[in-house]
Amino acid sequence: MLLPVTDADGAPFWQYAARGELRVQACADCGELRFPPRPCCPHCQSFESRWRLMSGRGRIWSYVVPHPPLLPEYAEQAPYNVIVVELTDAPRIRLVGNLVAGPGARLDSLPPDRVRIGARVQVVFGAGGLPQWVTA
Template sequence: MLAPVPDDDGAPFWEYAARGELRVQACAACDEYRFPPRPCCPHCGSFDSAWRRVSGRGRIWSYVVPRPPLLPAYADLGPYPYNVVLVELAEVPRVRLVGNVIGGGAGGALGSLPPERLRIGARVQVVFAEQSGTVVPRWVLERP
């Protein structure tokens, strides 16, 4: 199975996800958000950072539906086809997270949302699901 490999800079992201919180690293000096996490602010050069909670709302910025599964580790994860989305966060449009849109809430399986329901610009909300022993952010479509 695929599992994230946290490094020192990104470890807090996964710790917060395990608690059901979506947080993004921000510079404590200039307040600019940054993702992926890194030790130094690309805007002002400061090494001071904070992890700020965000709502978990966003929109699909891009997506792909690979057929068949591109990686062998995904072969055991559920029905196909599955999707891979790039979600632009509502509060921080410059921050985009990769994940999957699932159907059926947090318990939905990879591939549980029919691909024809995906649209660029569709609004999504984060949910958290366990995958290979790590809690990862996934997305569900918001109801109109």
């Protein structure tokens, strides 16, 4: 399994995920949500931020099935999906992950033909707090 590369701005996202919480960075001054995390609000230029708890619900906005797998570490789990999820409580925020059969399931736990744009999904957390998605 590949681990995320973290920086000072994104580290809290992964710390919350390791606790089973999906949180998105928000401007502490104007309240605007932003992802990926960054030091400055693009709307009001404030450097103050906080992390807002999300419901973890969303819908599949897009997806792809890489052929061949893009990374050799995932070749044994091919074919697998990579989905883009639009969050229900923050529709302009979209996260990338995998649709799986359950928490911690392998990437190939669902056949690619089961993925549908618009399907409702819920976040679950795999090994190391990696956000994955299951159908809701």
